[in-house]
Amino acid sequence: MATADEIRELMRTEGAAVAENTQGFNAGRYDSVADLKDYEELKQAARSIKEDAIEELPDLLDQLTETVEANGGTVYIADDAADANDYIRNVVDERAADRVVKSKSMTSEEIEVNDALEADGVDVVETDLGEWVLQVADEAPSHIVAPAIHKSRESIAELFNERFDPEEPLETAEELTRFARKKLGEQIIDAEVGITGANFITADTGTMALVTSEGNARKTVAATDTHVAVAGVEKVIPTVGDLHPFIELIGRSGTGQDITSYVSLLTPPVDTPVVDFTDDETPLSAFESDRDFHLVLIDNGRLEMRDDDHLRETLYCIRCSACSNSCANFQSVGGHAFGGETYSGGIATGWEAGIEGLDVAEEFNDLCTGCTRCVNACPVGIDIPWINTVVRDRINRDKDAPGEWLVDGLTPDEEDDGAPLQKRFFGNFETVAKLGSATAPVSNWLAGTTLSRRAMDQILGIDPRRDLPTFERETLVDWAASRDSQVAEPERRAVLYPDLYTNHVQVERGKAAVKVLESLGVDVVVPPAPSSGRAPLSQGMIATATDHAERVTETLGPHIEGGRDVVVIEPSDHAMFTREYERLIDEAAFTDIAENSYEVFEYVFGLLDNGASIDSLTTVEGAEIAYHSHCQQRTLGLEAHTVAVLEDCGYDVVTSDVECCGMAGSFGYKSDYYELSMDVGDRLRTQLRDDGVQDRPVVASGTSCLEQIDALLERQPRHPIELLAT
Amino acid sequence: MESKRASFEGALEALGVTVSSTAESELEAAVTEAVTEPAVGIALDETVGDEAFSLTETPVTVDPTPVALREATTGVTGAELGIGDYGSLVLSMTEAASELVSLFVERHVAILHEEDIQPDMDAAVAEVDERFNETGGSAIIATGPSATADMGALVKGAHGPREVHVIIVEEGV
Numbered sequence: 001m002a003t004a005d006e007i008r009e010l011m012r013t014e015g016a017a018v019a020e021n022t023q024g025f026n027a028g029r030y031d032s033v034a035d036l037k038d039y040e041e042l043k044q045a046a047r048s049i050k051e052d053a054i055e056e057l058p059d060l061l062d063q064l065t066e067t068v069e070a071n072g073g074t075v076y077i078a079d080d081a082a083d084a085n086d087y088i089r090n091v092v093d094e095r096a097a098d099r100v101v102k103s104k105s106m107t108s109e110e111i112e113v114n115d116a117l118e119a120d121g122v123d124v125v126e127t128d129l130g131e132w133v134l135q136v137a138d139e140a141p142s143h144i145v146a147p148a149i150h151k152s153r154e155s156i157a158e159l160f161n162e163r164f165d166p167e168e169p170l171e172t173a174e175e176l177t178r179f180a181r182k183k184l185g186e187q188i189i190d191a192e193v194g195i196t197g198a199n200f201i202t203a204d205t206g207t208m209a210l211v212t213s214e215g216n217a218r219k220t221v222a223a224t225d226t227h228v229a230v231a232g233v234e235k236v237i238p239t240v241g242d243l244h245p246f247i248e249l250i251g252r253s254g255t256g257q258d259i260t261s262y263v264s265l266l267t268p269p270v271d272t273p274v275v276d277f278t279d280d281e282t283p284l285s286a287f288e289s290d291r292d293f294h295l296v297l298i299d300n301g302r303l304e305m306r307d308d309d310h311l312r313e314t315l316y317c318i319r320c321s322a323c324s325n326s327c328a329n330f331q332s333v334g335g336h337a338f339g340g341e342t343y344s345g346g347i348a349t350g351w352e353a354g355i356e357g358l359d360v361a362e363e364f365n366d367l368c369t370g371c372t373r374c375v376n377a378c379p380v381g382i383d384i385p386w387i388n389t390v391v392r393d394r395i396n397r398d399k400d401a402p403g404e405w406l407v408d409g410l411t412p413d414e415e416d417d418g419a420p421l422q423k424r425f426f427g428n429f430e431t432v433a434k435l436g437s438a439t440a441p442v443s444n445w446l447a448g449t450t451l452s453r454r455a456m457d458q459i460l461g462i463d464p465r466r467d468l469p470t471f472e473r474e475t476l477v478d479w480a481a482s483r484d485s486q487v488a489e490p491e492r493r494a495v496l497y498p499d500l501y502t503n504h505v506q507v508e509r510g511k512a513a514v515k516v517l518e519s520l521g522v523d524v525v526v527p528p529a530p531s532s533g534r535a536p537l538s539q540g541m542i543a544t545a546t547d548h549a550e551r552v553t554e555t556l557g558p559h560i561e562g563g564r565d566v567v568v569i570e571p572s573d574h575a576m577f578t579r580e581y582e583r584l585i586d587e588a589a590f591t592d593i594a595e596n597s598y599e600v601f602e603y604v605f606g607l608l609d610n611g612a613s614i615d616s617l618t619t620v621e622g623a624e625i626a627y628h629s630h631c632q633q634r635t636l637g638l639e640a641h642t643v644a645v646l647e648d649c650g651y652d653v654v655t656s657d658v659e660c661c662g663m664a665g666s667f668g669y670k671s672d673y674y675e676l677s678m679d680v681g682d683r684l685r686t687q688l689r690d691d692g693v694q695d696r697p698v699v700a701s702g703t704s705c706l707e708q709i710d711a712l713l714e715r716q717p718r719h720p721i722e723l724l725a726t
Numbered sequence: 727m728e729s730k731r732a733s734f735e736g737a738l739e740a741l742g743v744t745v746s747s748t749a750e751s752e753l754e755a756a757v758t759e760a761v762t763e764p765a766v767g768i769a770l771d772e773t774v775g776d777e778a779f780s781l782t783e784t785p786v787t788v789d790p791t792p793v794a795l796r797e798a799t800t801g802v803t804g805a806e807l808g809i810g811d812y813g814s815l816v817l818s819m820t821e822a823a824s825e826l827v828s829l830f831v832e833r834h835v836a837i838l839h840e841e842d843i844q845p846d847m848d849a850a851v852a853e854v855d856e857r858f859n860e861t862g863g864s865a866i867i868a869t870g871p872s873a874t875a876d877m878g879a880l881v882k883g884a885h886g887p888r889e890v891h892v893i894i895v896e897e898g899v
């Protein structure tokens with residue numbers, strides 16, 4: 001795991017370049033997919049093609065092998081990296097090649113074929129300009145599509161000037177590109193073997209699609225007489241026609257380009273003549289197109305992933321990088337911290353766990369906070385946070401059981417004994433909160449002492465720079481029990497879910513919600529209910545989370561049956577009920593709670609839409625306000641409801657558009673991640689301090705967002721429901 | 727038809743690709759105007775499919791030697807299809823080395839029949855699918871000039887051409 005020191009150092013040295021590039025790609029993605037009128041249909045088509053292809057994989061591999069052989073090529077299916085490298089070394093050796101030129105391929109990096117060939121004395125040249133920069137600098141990629149995003153133009157110029165000592169020092173991007181083009185161009189025409197990857201390979205015709213911009217992959221194939229394509233077995237799809245949705249989606253989803261300059265559809269061996277570039281007598285067409293083709297398909301753990309119900313989805317990944325670019329943590333640290341041996345970003349957890357093992361995935365898996373901002377961005381609809389949760393759970397279980405001391409009482413579920421102490425503390429926050437309210441204010445005083453903060457830091461890894469929540473003596477449930485419903489003839493009846501924070505810490509917003517709902521004619525009850533399981537789920541404690549989910553549905557079930565709607569204030573809990581529970585409980589129970597749950601503003605919006613009068617709420621005339629929605633709320637498409645209701649109430653609303661506030665539940669409390677969390681938060685702070693925004697009161701929907709904004713700004717934020725209560 | 731062409735030309739313009747149009751009979755003049763010398767090309771009937779197209783009256787060296795190719799500024803080839811919504815060209819790969827001529831140059835001039843403009847990517851992939859399944863082969867969907875952002879800013883002209891020009895051959899003119 002990257003330590004706080006390593007993360008700090010990476011943010012200092014690479015953070016600015018990574019942030020600028022990834023945020024640029026991410027903004028480009030939003031713009032580019034907005035132009036696509038059938039975006040959702042294309043994503044669904046892409047998803048189902050991949051689902052079916054992985055299902056049919058053994059048959060497709062057989063078909064592809066036959067086709068490629070009929071075309072005049074050779075197929076080799078390699079069990080692992082060593083097997084693949086042996087085969088490729090042999091091909092290069094038989095060709096007696098001195099130089100191999102390569103276009104960018106993650107799979108070739110996975111097997112480290114460069115090292116294998118170089119050990120044989122072969123000159124291996126990366127021809128993608130970004131990869132070449134890294135080869136010259138001897139650095140690892142920081143991004144799966146744009147490998148050198150962590151390097152600024154200045155640092156590349158410095159590198160080239162030092163290494164190559166050109167007559168005129170290189171400075172601009174234009175000069176650097178010309179220089180690289182010339183240098184690499186000479187090496188390409190002089191090479192015997194060209195190695196490429198393949199983004200997709202069609203079983204019907206043996207056609208491989210290569211998605212590139214520079215033209216180096218085209219040259220790598222056209223200028224050499226031996227073509228080796230290296231790809232994971234998961235790249236096979238049935239037909240050329242199936243390429244369509246991917247061609248439209250891959251560039252848009254990744255770097256935000258509608259399409260990259262070149263999508264090569266090669267059916268190797270290709271017909272382009274193999275020419276001698278020094279010949280000044282023979283016309284091009286007089287050269288033979290005598291070319292060998294080897295397709296090396298790599299298993300390396302993939303077929304086992306195919307049999308793994310939770311990791312299988314990883315194989316649908318088309319390596320577009322949307323899950324890196326849309327990730328707030330990735331935007332701050334890049335792939336050198338948020339990545340394993342080869343892959344980086346949210347989906348890297350699946351790849352590295354399947355290919356390298358849990359120990360490699362563990363090094364960076366904690367950086368996924370489960371904010372879900374990548375979920376809608378992924379062109380093949382992979383539930384990337386779920387893969388991260390499952391792998392976290394497996395890592396926890398893989399560990400030796402921790403010492404029996406101190407917070408052992410916080411673990412109600414034997415099964416989750418595996419989780420480390422810090423994870424168990426945050427995962428069982430319900431127990432902490434109950435104790436906290438029962439003993440408030442003593443608990444609050446105790447928690448505030450320097451001595452206990454130091455102990456919390458050392459034992460639980462809770463950063464002393466964070467304010468801890470202040471527990472209220474009277475919980476929301478107690479308050480509600482002590483009063484009578486104010487609605488005589490209710491329009492609707494609801495149960496307000498007392499989430500952990502609303503019940504114990506932010507009790508005021510709970511009271512406001514009850515009052516608002518009552519003003520709109522809703523009869524509200526607030527029964528005691530277990531916490532949603534969000535906290536243990538985010539620590540990878542799936543068994544505990546499942547136990548919560550079952551108890552929640554048991555508690556709320558009778559209310560739903562009795563005709564009550566479930567209204568939820570905390571967006572991360574609403575997302576549990578409507579999204580994550582699908583993974584945890586049986587289908588009927590899930591459908592029941594998911595269909596009857598509403599985020600509080602979604603509910604108010606619906607009431608107003610169905611005839612409730614806005615005059616029953618507190619309205620204003622054009623008061624200015626800034627609103628920060630919540631990551632999971634936005635993924636569910638529920639930001640707009642809050643904005644619409646606030647506007648109906650007369651507010652002039654400005655919204656933030658950062659992907660995450662940085663706090664993400666317990667993430668920002670952890671000593672190792674405090675500074676990263678604040679770096680992510682800094683982008684929100686910048687937006688909230690913009691001209692025209694800086695004097696606006698701030699409202700936010702999520703508990704952790706509220707805590708984070710409180711830490712970021714002088715202005716104390718509130719939940720928007722508190723504005724509406726009369 | 728008009729709207730396919732209009733959207734194609736609009737997309738090309740957005741990509742920084744220049745366009746000219748010509749009647750079949752005036753093609754040689756259009757090519758002469760579009761190239762920057764030294765220029766090389768491939769025999770057009772290979773890719774454009776019409777014997778009437780010859781580049782003999784132009785400054786273009788047809789079927790050059792490899793050295794002449796490397797010294798050339800412009801490469802002239804046909805394009806199999808145009809794609810209206812993206813401004814892409816589908817370039818076929820033949821034994822006549824169109825791939826080399828369109829790639830190892832600074833300026834690529836592509837000749838496209840107006841009737842080969844497809845409305846969108848879906849239709850273009852369907853065409854390619856049909857051809858590949860019938861006769862095999864390869865193709866490049868080329869959109870604008872080659873480009874890179876790897877050196878700290880977007881630069882046109884990475885390994886491939888930095889300029890692209892499309893000559894649309896109009897029907898029945």
Ligand code: SF4
Pocket residue numbers: 316317318319320321322323324347374377378379380381382384
């Ligand atoms: S998981 Fe999805 S978003 Fe991430 S790289 Fe793969 S395809 Fe793209």
